[in-house]
Amino acid sequence: MSVLQMQRISICAMKKDRKAILKDLQGFGAIEIETSKAGGDGLTKMDTLEDRQKFEKRISVLEQALDVLQEKTPEKTSMFSSLEGKKLVEQDEYSKVVADHVRILEAAGELIALRKKQSEALAETVRLQTQKEILRPWLALDIPMSFEGTKAARVFIGSIGSVLNQDEIAGQIAEYAPDLSAADIEIVSKDKDQTCLTVVCLREEADRMEEALRAAGFAKPVNVPSGIPAEEIQKIEERLDDIRQEIHKITGEIIKKSDERSSFKLLSDYYRMKVQRYEALSEMPQTKQTFVLSGYIPAKLAGKISGYLNEKYSLFVEVKDLEEEEEAPVLLENGKAAGSVEGVLASFGLPAKGEMDPTKIMFIFYVVLFGMMLSDAAYGLIVSVACFVLLKKYPRMSESMSKSLRMFMYCGISTLVWGILFGGYFGDVVDVVSGVFFGHEVSIPALWFIPLNDPMRLLIFSMLLGMIHLFTGLGIKGYMCIRDKRYLDFFCDVVLWYLLLIGLILMLLPSSLFYSISQMTIVFPPALQTLSKGLAIIGAVGILLMSGRSSKNPGLRIALGAYDLYNITGWLSDVLSYSRLLALGLATGVIASVVNQMGSMAGKGIFGAIVFIIVFIIGHVFNLAINLLGAYVHTNRLQYVEFFGKFYEGGGREFHPLRADTKYVDIKEETK
Template structure:
C-alpha cells in the first residue's frame, strides 16, 4: 500500500521548442500540468481558442462519420469483444494520419454528406407517399381535382364531413336551386370522416349551390391536383421509385466508405490529441522567445524527464519538493491483489493529504467479507473461472475494468474457500440430486459448520469479524497519530477507546446474556474479570477527561468528553451491522435449497430430470446474480461506513497526467 511520492517539475525553454516539448510530455504521459504564477505579468498566454475549436470540430466530424458507418456497416463483434480494449497501432500509422489528414477528413465529410442526402431522399419519399395516400379517395374521379366545369356548367369538387348519401345532399340543395333536376351529385368515395363528392350544376347557379353546400360543411381541396388522380398517382409512384433508387445508390456509395473506418478512427484520435495539446498551450506563460511550464510528476520518473528534456530540447528543467501548503494529486501504487479494490476506494475518495493509502487493508477485508456473504463453493468457482478466462483472453482490457474483473476473481476464490468450509455446493444440490435420482443421499460435509444449522454460531463469528475489522480501522488511526508525532492524540483517541471496548467485551463474554446467545457459559479467571472491569472504567474516565482537551473551559471539556463517550452506541450499531454477514450468507443458502427442492418435484423420471435441469439452471443463475449484487453492495457499505469511519475521510484529487487521450486506438509505446 503506497501513495506515489510526487515532485513539482519546472521547465523553461525556447519558445520555438514549445510544441515539440509538449508533444514529448504528452507521449510520456507522466506529468500533470499545474501552472502556478506568483506574478501574471511575467508572461503572456497565447490565444489558441480558434485552433483548438477547429481540432475539436474535426474530431467530432470524424466521430459522426464513424457513427454513420456503424449504422449502415456495423462492425462484426462478439459479445465479449468490448472487453478487448482499444486496438494497438504503430506510431507510424498515427503519423500517416497526420500527413493525410485532408484526405481522411474529405472522406469523413463525404460520409456525413451522403447520410444527409439519404435522409433528404427518404424524407422526399415519405412526402410523396403521403401525397399518394391523400390522393386515394379521389382515384375514381375521371377529371382533375382542380376541374371547374365547362362553358355552361360548373363542377364543384370537394368534401363534406361524415358519411353522406346522394339523396341527403340533393335535399340540402332543393331550397337553393329552383330545378333540382338541374343539379347532379356524384359521390366519389366515403370514409368514416368525410364524403368526397363532385356537384355539377348550371354556371349561373354555382354561387348559390356552393353557398348551400358550405352550410353543410362543404370545402374544396386545399391543393387541388391539376391531373386526373389515377394518372397523377402513377407519376407519384414513378417519383417514389426514382427516389428509392437514389437512396440505394447513396447507401451503396456510403457502404464503400467502410474501408476507411480505421483511417477515420486514427484522424479522430489525432485531432483529439492535438486539441488537448492546444488546451495546455493556451495555459502556459510565454515571452517573446521563451516559455515556462510546471506541474507534478512521480518522484521516480522526475530525473529521467529532466534528463530527456535537457538533452533533446535544451530545456532548463528542475524538480523540487512539495510545499506544505500544496495539495498534490494522488497516484496509488499497490500489488496486483490490492490494486483490484482501487476502484472501490476511488468511489469513496482518494486519500487526502496526510492520510495513508488504506487499499491493502481494504482489499483483504473486502475479499474476506465478500466471500463470507456469498459463501457457496460452486458460485465462487464459476465466478473465478469466468473472470480468470476473461483476464487471460483479454490482456489489454481497459485498466479500471480489468481491476474490477480482478476483484471479482479474488472474491470468487474467497467464496469458494468459505463455501468449502460451510459445505455449500449450489446449496444442498448434491444431497437433493443423489436422494431424488439415485435413491440414497451423498453429501460433502462442511469442513467447519453449516450456518443454516447453526445460525447463532454464525452470528457470533460475524460479530467477531466485525470487531476485528473495526479495531483494524482504529489501529490505522493510531498509526497515523504516531507517524505524525501526535502521541497525546494517540493515547486519548485510540488507547482509551481500546481500553474501554476491550474491557466491555471482557465483561460481556462471561455474562449470562452472552451465554444465552452462544449456547454455553464461558468463565474467566477472577483476575481477568477485574482487569476487564478496570480497563473499561479507566478507558471511560480517560475519554471523558481528555476527549474535549481542545477546550480550555473545564466544564465544557467534561461535557465534550461525555458526549464522545456516548459514541459507544455508535460502536454497538457498527458491530451489529456485521449481522448482514449472517443474513446474506443464509439468503444464498436458503434460496439455493428452495431452488433445488422445486427442481426435484418432478421425481425420478425423464420429465423430472428435464424439470430439474431447467429449474436448476434458471434458479441458480438468478440466485447467484442477485446475491453477487447484494454481496458487492453490502461489502462496500461495511468498508465505507464502518471501516473508513474510524480513520479515513478521503477527498484527494486523482493524478491526471497530460497524455495521449485517445478514443479508438492505443499507440504502441517506444522501447
C-alpha cells in the first residue's frame, strides 16, 4: 500500500509556547490541524481575524511595491523561468529581512506613493494635452478667449459645427435677425468638423445677435483658459516640460529602490507564513495558560516530530491510531518512478477509505500504453532527453512540474523502446534520405514488425494488451475483497467474471471470426473446447443467480443478475477501446512518412536538401506535438474509463498540512 498510514496527534502545551510550536510545525509541514475532537469545557478559541487582516494588508503593500518595480524595472527571466522554482534563501538572510521589516515596509510605502504621484502627473499630462488640442484651432486669435467686448461693442467667440464662409454665416444671421445692423465676422480657422469665428456687433444689439447665432448653431468654447490662445499653449508646453522632468525624476527614484525587490519578496512570504500560522491559531482550543492542538500526521513521522517537541518544550504529546469511522486525509508515497503519475491519479480522485492505491500498477501500464501510441524511437529519444535535461538543470522546480516531467521522461523511454520494436525513426526518414539523396535505399529493420505493413497484427496485440489491463483491474478488485474478508463478493464479482470471460475468449480463438481478423489458425483439443464452454456457462449462470444476491425477491434477484450479465457488452466495448493503440500508433507513422515524402519532393541537390530540412523540422515538430497530446489524452482515458472502472472510485480527501506555503522563496530550515 502506498497510501501512508495516518495517526492522530494531540498536543497540550503552555500558551506562551504556542506561536513557537506552530512555527516549528509549519517548518516540518507534516501535520494537518483538525481540532474537532479537541474541544471541551473551559476551552475557547482565539479570534485572530484582526491580526490576519493586518498581515494581509502588509502583504498587499509589498505586492503593490513589487508591481511598481516590475512595471518600471522588469525582472529579467528566461523562457524556462517557470521551471526554476522558488529561490532557496539562507536562514541568516531571512532573519535580517524580518528584523528590518519596519524600514522595508516604509520603502514599499514610498514606492506606492511615488507611483501615485507619477499617476497624478500623467493624468495632468493628459488633461493639458486635451486642453492644448482644444486651443489649437484658435492659434490665430489675438485676443483673450474670455474677451467679451467694449462698452460700445460686443464680441462673440465660438464655433459652428459645419464648414461655412463669411457670406454664408452672415446670410444665416440675417435670416434669423434681418433687422440687425452690419456685424463684423472673422473666421479664425476651419476644418472638416467646425468653423471657428469671432463676431463683433453693437452692444445694444448683443442679445438679438446671440439669439441669431444660437439659431445658426453657434456655440461658445468650454473649459478653455481666459488668455490669448498662443500664449496659453506656450504655458501648457512649459508645464508639460516640467511634468516630463518630474516623471523622469520619479522614475529614477523608483529605479533606485529596485535593490529592495528581494527584501519585498522575502518579507511578503514572511507575512504569508504568519497568516497561515494565525489561521491555525484560531482553530486551537485554549485556556488562560494552555492550549490544545490536534490533527493528522503520517505514522512514519509521528515519532520523530513528537520526540523533537518533547525535547524542546514542556508539553504532552499523544499519538494514537484513528478511530474506525474516522476518514483520514490521503497522502501518497510511491517513489520517484511510480510517483510521477500521482498527478494523473489525483486528477481522477485520490483513494477513498478502504481503497487500494493503484499508482504503481497504473504506472507500468501508463508508460507502456503511452509509448505504444507514440511509437517512434526518435520522438521518444527527444522527449526523454529533453525531460531529463530539464530535470537536471532545474532541480528546484515545483513538485507537480517535476512529477510531470519525470512521467514524460519515462513515457519517452517507453516510446523509444516501442519505436525500435516497430522500426520507426522519424517515420521512414532513413529510407527516404538514403534513396533520394544517396541513390541507394537503406533501412533500419524493425526489431519486431512494422505496423504499417501489418496493422491487423498490431490490432490483435493491442486488444491482448487491453485484456491484460482489464483483467489486472478486475484482479485488484478481487485482492481488495480478500483483504477485507469479503469472500462471497470475491467469488461472485470476480471469479465468476473470470470464468465467463476466459471461457468466451477460449471459444473465440479457434473460431472463423478470429481467423478472419487475425489470419491465424488456432486449433484446441476437444477437451479444451469443452472446458471453455463449461467455464463460460458456469460463469454466466453464476452471475445470473448471484449478482442480485442482496435482494430476497427471487424474481428481482434474477432480473438484477440478467442486467449484470448484460454488462458483457461493456467488456466488449472496453476491449475495442484499445484499438486506439493501433490508431494513434499508425497516425504517428503515417504523418511522419507523409512529412518525409513532402520534404523529398524537391529532389536532391542543395536546394532539395534545404527544402527537406525545412519541411522535416516543421512537419516533425507538428507531428510530435499533436501525437504527444493525443497519446497523453487517450492514455489517461484508458486508465480512467477502462481500468479504474473495474475497481476504483476515488473521492479521498487530500492531505493539507500546515506548511510554509510561500510565493517567492523557500527558507532553508535549520536541521531538526
